[in-house]
Amino acid sequence: MSFRYEIRLSGEGGQGLVLAGKILAEAAAIYDDLNATQSQSYGPEARGGASRSEVIISDEDIDYPKAVDIDLLLALTQESVDKYYQDVKEDGVIVVDEDNIKQLPTGPFKVHKVPVIRLARENLGRALVANIVALGVIARISKVVSEDALKKAIEARVPKGTEELNLKAFETGMKAYSEIE
Amino acid sequence: MSFRYEIRLSGEGGQGLVLAGKILAEAAAIYDDLNATQSQSYGPEARGGASRSEVIISDEDIDYPKAVDIDLLLALTQESVDKYYQDVKEDGVIVVDEDNIKQLPTGPFKVHKVPVIRLARENLGRALVANIVALGVIARISKVVSEDALKKAIEARVPKGTEELNLKAFETGMKAYSEIE
Amino acid sequence: MFDYEQYLRKSKMPLIWCAGCGDGIVMKAMLRAIHKLQIAKDDICMVSGIGCSSRLPGYLDFNTLHTTHGRAITFATGIKMVKPELHVIVITGDGDATAIGGNHFIHAARRNIDLTVILFNNHIYGMTGGQVSPTTPFTKHASTAPYGNIENPFDISGLAAAAGASFVARATAYNAIQLEKLIQKAIEKKGFSVVEAMTPCPTTYGRRNREGTGVDMLLYQKDNSVPVAKANKMDAEELQGKIVTGVLVDREKAECRQEYQNLLDHFSKEGEVDS
Amino acid sequence: MFDYEQYLRKSKMPLIWCAGCGDGIVMKAMLRAIHKLQIAKDDICMVSGIGCSSRLPGYLDFNTLHTTHGRAITFATGIKMVKPELHVIVITGDGDATAIGGNHFIHAARRNIDLTVILFNNHIYGMTGGQVSPTTPFTKHASTAPYGNIENPFDISGLAAAAGASFVARATAYNAIQLEKLIQKAIEKKGFSVVEAMTPCPTTYGRRNREGTGVDMLLYQKDNSVPVAKANKMDAEELQGKIVTGVLVDREKAECRQEYQNLLDHFSKEGEVDS
Amino acid sequence: MATSRTRILSGNEACAEGALAAGVRFFGGYPITPSSEIAEELSRKLPRHGGIFIQMEDEIASIGSVIGASIAGSKAMTATSGPGFSLMQENIGYACMAEIPCVIVNVMRGGPSTGLPTMPSQGDVMQARWGTHGDHPIIALAPFSVRETFDLTIRAFNLTEAFRIPVVLLLDEIIGHVNEKLTFPDPEEIRVVERKSGRKINGQDYLPYRVTESGVPPMVSFGEGARYHITGLAHDETGFPTNDPEKIDQLLRRLNSKLDAHRDEIVEVEYSNMDDAEIGLVAYGSTARSARYAVRSAREKGIAAGLIRPRTLWPFADREIGAYADQVKAWIVPEMNLGQIATQVECASRFSRPVHRINRVDGNPINPVDILKKIEDLV
Amino acid sequence: MATSRTRILSGNEACAEGALAAGVRFFGGYPITPSSEIAEELSRKLPRHGGIFIQMEDEIASIGSVIGASIAGSKAMTATSGPGFSLMQENIGYACMAEIPCVIVNVMRGGPSTGLPTMPSQGDVMQARWGTHGDHPIIALAPFSVRETFDLTIRAFNLTEAFRIPVVLLLDEIIGHVNEKLTFPDPEEIRVVERKSGRKINGQDYLPYRVTESGVPPMVSFGEGARYHITGLAHDETGFPTNDPEKIDQLLRRLNSKLDAHRDEIVEVEYSNMDDAEIGLVAYGSTARSARYAVRSAREKGIAAGLIRPRTLWPFADREIGAYADQVKAWIVPEMNLGQIATQVECASRFSRPVHRINRVDGNPINPVDILKKIEDLV
Amino acid sequence: MKTTSKVKKPRIEINKEWCKGCAICVEFCPQSVLEMRDGIVHVRDLDACTACQLCEIRCPDFAIHVIDEDK
Amino acid sequence: MKTTSKVKKPRIEINKEWCKGCAICVEFCPQSVLEMRDGIVHVRDLDACTACQLCEIRCPDFAIHVIDEDK
Numbered sequence A, B: 001m002s003f004r005y006e007i008r009l010s011g012e013g014g015q016g017l018v019l020a021g022k023i024l025a026e027a028a029a030i031y032d033d034l035n036a037t038q039s040q041s042y043g044p045e046a047r048g049g050a051s052r053s054e055v056i057i058s059d060e061d062i063d064y065p066k067a068v069d070i071d072l073l074l075a076l077t078q079e080s081v082d083k084y085y086q087d088v089k090e091d092g093v094i095v096v097d098e099d100n101i102k103q104l105p106t107g108p109f110k111v112h113k114v115p116v117i118r119l120a121r122e123n124l125g126r127a128l129v130a131n132i133v134a135l136g137v138i139a140r141i142s143k144v145v146s147e148d149a150l151k152k153a154i155e156a157r158v159p160k161g162t163e164e165l166n167l168k169a170f171e172t173g174m175k176a177y178s179e180i181e
Numbered sequence C, D: 001m002f003d004y005e006q007y008l009r010k011s012k013m014p015l016i017w018c019a020g021c022g023d024g025i026v027m028k029a030m031l032r033a034i035h036k037l038q039i040a041k042d043d044i045c046m047v048s049g050i051g052c053s054s055r056l057p058g059y060l061d062f063n064t065l066h067t068t069h070g071r072a073i074t075f076a077t078g079i080k081m082v083k084p085e086l087h088v089i090v091i092t093g094d095g096d097a098t099a100i101g102g103n104h105f106i107h108a109a110r111r112n113i114d115l116t117v118i119l120f121n122n123h124i125y126g127m128t129g130g131q132v133s134p135t136t137p138f139t140k141h142a143s144t145a146p147y148g149n150i151e152n153p154f155d156i157s158g159l160a161a162a163a164g165a166s167f168v169a170r171a172t173a174y175n176a177i178q179l180e181k182l183i184q185k186a187i188e189k190k191g192f193s194v195v196e197a198m199t200p201c202p203t204t205y206g207r208r209n210r211e212g213t214g215v216d217m218l219l220y221q222k223d224n225s226v227p228v229a230k231a232n233k234m235d236a237e238e239l240q241g242k243i244v245t246g247v248l249v250d251r252e253k254a255e256c257r258q259e260y261q262n263l264l265d266h267f268s269k270e271g272e273v274d275s
Numbered sequence E, F: 001m002a003t004s005r006t007r008i009l010s011g012n013e014a015c016a017e018g019a020l021a022a023g024v025r026f027f028g029g030y031p032i033t034p035s036s037e038i039a040e041e042l043s044r045k046l047p048r049h050g051g052i053f054i055q056m057e058d059e060i061a062s063i064g065s066v067i068g069a070s071i072a073g074s075k076a077m078t079a080t081s082g083p084g085f086s087l088m089q090e091n092i093g094y095a096c097m098a099e100i101p102c103v104i105v106n107v108m109r110g111g112p113s114t115g116l117p118t119m120p121s122q123g124d125v126m127q128a129r130w131g132t133h134g135d136h137p138i139i140a141l142a143p144f145s146v147r148e149t150f151d152l153t154i155r156a157f158n159l160t161e162a163f164r165i166p167v168v169l170l171l172d173e174i175i176g177h178v179n180e181k182l183t184f185p186d187p188e189e190i191r192v193v194e195r196k197s198g199r200k201i202n203g204q205d206y207l208p209y210r211v212t213e214s215g216v217p218p219m220v221s222f223g224e225g226a227r228y229h230i231t232g233l234a235h236d237e238t239g240f241p242t243n244d245p246e247k248i249d250q251l252l253r254r255l256n257s258k259l260d261a262h263r264d265e266i267v268e269v270e271y272s273n274m275d276d277a278e279i280g281l282v283a284y285g286s287t288a289r290s291a292r293y294a295v296r297s298a299r300e301k302g303i304a305a306g307l308i309r310p311r312t313l314w315p316f317a318d319r320e321i322g323a324y325a326d327q328v329k330a331w332i333v334p335e336m337n338l339g340q341i342a343t344q345v346e347c348a349s350r351f352s353r354p355v356h357r358i359n360r361v362d363g364n365p366i367n368p369v370d371i372l373k374k375i376e377d378l379v
Numbered sequence G, H: 001m002k003t004t005s006k007v008k009k010p011r012i013e014i015n016k017e018w019c020k021g022c023a024i025c026v027e028f029c030p031q032s033v034l035e036m037r038d039g040i041v042h043v044r045d046l047d048a049c050t051a052c053q054l055c056e057i058r059c060p061d062f063a064i065h066v067i068d069e070d071k
């Protein structure tokens, strides 16, 4: 049976969610030979950067590139979780930043709290890599993309010279999830 | 029975044919209380001025403001007579400038030769008023507009200070026609 | 103690601009100048184009008009001609005023119409993400000048002067007090006045050109500004990379709305209205 | 003995222009300049906008392009960037270049792209029948300035200079020899060059302003021209109503097509073509 | 009888006169054949009426200044022809979005591009509807005589002030330049719509884009004490930009439905001999004169031809034409273009009868004889 | 398997890549969201391909430079969005009139006016057809995926070079910004049309606007030895202005009939599940993805829905759609506008069946679920 | 307006909702009164403040306000 | 090109189709060689002509051509 897996990464501009989405899509589409689309929604201005990035992964052609029924929602701000939790499907998963989200959503989905930003800042010294930490978490949860593919995609997409840091961030995320499991 | 009388004044830019047409129209419409339209065709550029000016006079609403079947054609250049004589209707009249038109058209219409430009230059000292001389000729031929109305329209439309000269030009035209009659 | 908030539409705050963007500093200098001049809020019409800087009027409690990209001056011209009693202030960016809007800018200067233009020069198209602008310095980088800018930049103030503006001045966000004074003078001036406000865009310009944060860019302004009196004594080479600040032009010229008023007065005296 | 006809498309003659229009005098000066430079007809691309003057290229046996009103310089820019080996000459009027086309004019000057602009300044919109232009002098009459022009005119050459042109010159139709020499220099110059050719429009300007025929207007030019060297020694008042002629600007600056070439050469040396 | 209020004047002059009668107080424009006489006339007259005439540096500046003037409280207009009309499109869209009243006259000449600068055309009809980007409302009127140019210019101002939708007045070169008799109505007879609100409004209690029953929010001009914000971005009722899909949707649907709600007030049609017509002509502008000439000639020959003449081109008179969809046996649509309104007639009549086109794009008007011939062919 | 010629990229990037594959050597543009990445990408790549990138001072200058570059012999393009597209209209008309090949990309965002700069829309479809003054030919293509954006960009260049008609590539913000897999075809597999003539031509024996059988005169670029004249005025076969009605008529009819003559080469349509469809959907661009999703879902539920997806928007696929006018019971046309193509579908199907519209103008894409609901409602 | 002769300490108001943490005020305070903490400005040493207002004048976000009741 | 020593009279060619009768050549001929007649230029006094070409240089219509075989 064919599958369609929908991921929405949400937070605020500057958190690198578009890059994270592209890495996910690239891992799936290039290294795992699936199909994938990544798209984003912007605020009122282009400059601000996107606050929402969506990845659809499937083994078939992907028609609609936006999320219809979310399998996995990452939310790094309270605003984003409030806005989007209702779009998560039954049995879907929500990953929230442990420190930023005070009010957890309730519903027919699973919610995981992971301190992705704190992990990035404290364990890796750069809050900037929170997006990649999150990818580690997502990799473990979703299972649609292989960890290997994700590592390759990270290496290919992050700025030259930061590969190691980012791979470490990825590992950190995977480990963090395994710990809460 | 209602009537529609079509006049085309043709020559080259700068010969005052638009003004002559407007005077005709004004005489008919304002002073004789008929209906009249005046329109013109331009060369490639606006600046050059029109080389063709048409007046339709009627006692009814005038639908089509361009000439369809010309009652009276004035032609001051050979080019214009060559181009337009075919549009003159049976029993129509063509007035040509005696000096400029060497080759007269033939057909089921009347042709009158009047040296309007020469009359203007020699009798009145200003080639510029040839258009008004022509109006005198037209007044006598067409009879659709009263001479009185034409005089009033001339007085109203020509540049201040040239009224007398122009009225004289008008008389000259009328006389010239009467002489060839 | 000056209360900026009397002029703010507080419900629209915080400002849309990035952390460290200089636009807010210029905005405050302008508010102080307006306040000093004691102009009633109803009597100010603030007109902008499109760009980061052009979002400014939306935050202020005046008659505010956010137009199309590059065209603010044309709308402002219509307003000024119809209601000369309004103080019409144009808020515009370097791209807005001198790229797409360059023609209107020079023509308003030529007419010397009584508008005050506050031109936010950050050397870049901020709003659209850092494309090269007509004021991006030679060799500097931008998203559409990935190998360094190969074009010469405008000297905006020089252009305004040559086009006919009656008042032209330049100051930096760093020197906000000077900026305030120059804006005050510009508003007071009857005629077309331009204040070129040099303002840092750390996000799309500073980062790409390794010029650091807003703080770093303000420090740069501090170190590289030269008052016009001093600049007049320096040669071209010494002036390389410097920002000449102060009043660059201040002259009396026929102002087009006033000239038109003379015409109106002439006819209304004559009482001659034909139809 | 110079044979103009080698350059003419004789079947298109006579010229569309009015008796006494100065445009033809400028046109001849340009042909002599081109001839002196021995440029092959195939290597000249002549681009114009819309206006009386802009009808010029149609009469000449070059690659000729009659574009839209005000936009000749933009088309010319595309041509020059693609075929830098062509001599691209822009023929334009005061309205075409500085009213609707003002922005392109100043930007081409800023880029200092290697175009030669022959700007026919007759202080009026000739083609459309004598409306006021950005160069119509203050108080002069036009069909849309029936009570006299209330706006200040541009100093076109000053504007071109401030915008960044590397060569700017002015001459009159009266002094056709000087005009020829300046056009020659302008074509030779690598960079954006402007020759402002002052040319009488007796039909729509002269008549309305009681300045007489083409002859009268040329005589006026004769009596009121001042060579730039002499003008430099005169004060503003003395220069009132005078036409300053000669080379106004001649300087070396980075030329944008050449700068681009450097980039192209860089990559072609690198042999680095990615996709 | 000729009265002193009767004069011979051109359509362009009548347009200027109509604008003055409607209360125009601002003209910003850029000359272009064949519209320039409108500007020239107003440059003479506006200063005498206490109004502003300004020649701007180009057409973009012209429409910008007009919108600004309107925001400042003046009835405002510009006049141009095809090339200038194309340049104005971006700011026409602004006027649609921000709901700023303004009148844009396009005296049509032959296109595309520089085309035929001195020759008549009706080639910009579809552009008048669709020239700017995004779905937007627009009104377009097309007079067929000098007198009607006077009347429809007044109407253009009335409509734009009433509905806050830009109104395009489509003359063609023939109408712009033909001279004919115009008897000026008594000023008291002229109905003039004034802006809904011109009063001083206190402080901020003005909701500039309030959703009202009529769909048209009352407009207060700048400088009248209601300090508010105008933008070309999608905005909410307060006039400030919004990203809220509901508010955006509300705005855009309200903007576009103003036309539907007031359609019958806007659409004006003249019928000649349609009662028993078997051949239905649809024509507008100067071409309608050729068509009426042809219809009269046909009637003289006993042919049951009739003419529907939309004075309003946009919104299109689809219902009025549709009402005859079954009565007529065939339609004839003569146009100085390649069939822009003919297509609308097909839709309006739902293809129930063949629509025959008579098109001319060679710079000449359509000769009534050609239309008559077509009528005769069809019977 | 992933090859090195497979990458993830956005529609805007794919457009730049397609242009390079088609041989673009000139880009002149002005930044505007959501199209700027096309310019940014080409500013990096063109110098490496020996091509020219120039950022002009505005959109008018951009299209002017593109036309100039094309005349000088380069394949040339620009990219913009609604506001810039409006500004380009006058010179697009010039390219139509003078028959200068060029590609204009419009990445559609919400309009009218500044509207919704970062949000998707399909609001400029009618403008692409009618935005400039005068009757003129135009081709418009609308890809629905990253891969198709690559392909249709190449096609746009091929069509414009083959027919000397400007081609508008209508992306929408979603297609411009969505990232997906693109496997680059082998360069040899790519069909690239080159200008009919690029040879040195001797002297003056070149008739630039010769009436040929195909209706398309062969084009020689400037600087290749055929010194000729190009103008936006109506002109004869020699390229010089004319006032001769016959020649004008010949020119304008030839220009506009180039499209008719080659219509079937230009119009491309994709059908999904149409064979037995009772509910016919017509959708294009990103909305076609929602529609196809809905059709698949409907088929899973046993509903006979099908989709016609015009890849070419202008000329419109009227015959292709008309062919199903009697088969289907109803049409559904989902669009991110207020029904621009829906009206075309009504005409194409001659109102034989109801056309149901699903319109969204609030900045959001059309959700497939809404389409599915409509399909279900109709059965 | 009344002026009093008592010398009061200036009051520094910070609007945390508006402050974007650009640190401009910190950098340009000649008395090092301010410091950044958690991406937002904080008053470190109010006693040192001379109410010169250089922080306020340069804060782009209207987020810092120095009230000197003596002025 | 050969030069001969004989002093020949210059030849003045006038293109009547192109001449618009603006009289510029007449006005600026220093030797009064030319005159207007019937709205077109005519040579009045060829002998006086010095072949200075000032007429030709200023004729806007390419209508007068002075051929001096000595040059």
Ligand SMILES: Cc1ncc(C[n+]2csc(CCOP(=O)(O)OP(=O)(O)O)c2C)c(N)n1
Pocket: C050, C051, C052, C053, C054, C068, C069, C092, C093, C094, C095, C096, C097, C120, C122, C124, C125, C126, C127, C128, C133, F030, F031, F032, F033, F059, F083, F084, F087, F114
């Ligand atoms: C007609 C048009 N073209 C392009 C744009 C896109 N655009 C919006 S703002 C902008 C440039 C902004 O630069 P600047 O004026 O310097 O303002 P800043 O953002 O730097 O303050 C551009 C190109 C537009 N909105 N409209």
Ligand SMILES: Cc1ncc(C[n+]2csc(CCOP(=O)(O)OP(=O)(O)O)c2C)c(N)n1
Pocket: D050, D051, D052, D053, D054, D068, D069, D092, D093, D094, D095, D096, D097, D120, D122, D124, D125, D126, D127, D128, D133, E030, E031, E032, E033, E059, E083, E084, E087, E114
């Ligand atoms: C977009 C556009 N606007 C206006 C016009 C009308 N127009 C044609 S030429 C011209 C002005 C010509 O003046 P100038 O450039 O000074 O040339 P001149 O005729 O004086 O030589 C104008 C306004 C046009 N063709 N296109």
Ligand code: SF4
Pocket: A047, C016, C017, C018, C020, C021, C022, C023, C052, C053, C122, C126, C127, C200, C201, C202, C203, C204, C205
């Ligand atoms: S992008 Fe630059 S100009 Fe725009 S708000 Fe950010 S810092 Fe300021």
Ligand code: SF4
Pocket: B047, D016, D017, D018, D020, D021, D022, D023, D052, D053, D122, D126, D127, D200, D201, D202, D203, D204, D205
């Ligand atoms: S109108 Fe003026 S510029 Fe035009 S051709 Fe006549 S004289 Fe020359």
Ligand code: SF4
Pocket: G012, G028, G029, G030, G031, G032, G033, G034, G048, G049, G050, G051, G052, G053, G054, G055, G056, G066
């Ligand atoms: S007022 Fe002066 S001393 Fe006090 S915090 Fe601000 S900058 Fe520092």
Ligand code: SF4
Pocket: G018, G019, G020, G021, G022, G023, G024, G025, G026, G040, G041, G058, G059, G060, G061, G062, G063, G064
């Ligand atoms: S300058 Fe203003 S915004 Fe920046 S850190 Fe200080 S208080 Fe905050």
Ligand code: SF4
Pocket: H028, H029, H030, H031, H032, H033, H034, H048, H049, H050, H051, H052, H053, H054, H055, H056, H066
């Ligand atoms: S060549 Fe000189 S002297 Fe001879 S006619 Fe001409 S101007 Fe006169």
Ligand code: SF4
Pocket: H018, H019, H020, H021, H022, H023, H024, H025, H026, H040, H041, H058, H059, H060, H061, H062, H063, H064
């Ligand atoms: S200058 Fe030329 S056009 Fe004028 S009169 Fe002399 S020959 Fe004729």
Ligand SMILES: [Mg+2]
Pocket: C051, C093, C094, C095, C120, C121, C122, C123, C124, C125, C126, C133
């Ligand atoms: Mg900027």
Ligand SMILES: [Mg+2]
Pocket: D051, D093, D094, D095, D120, D121, D122, D123, D124, D125, D126, D133
């Ligand atoms: Mg001129």
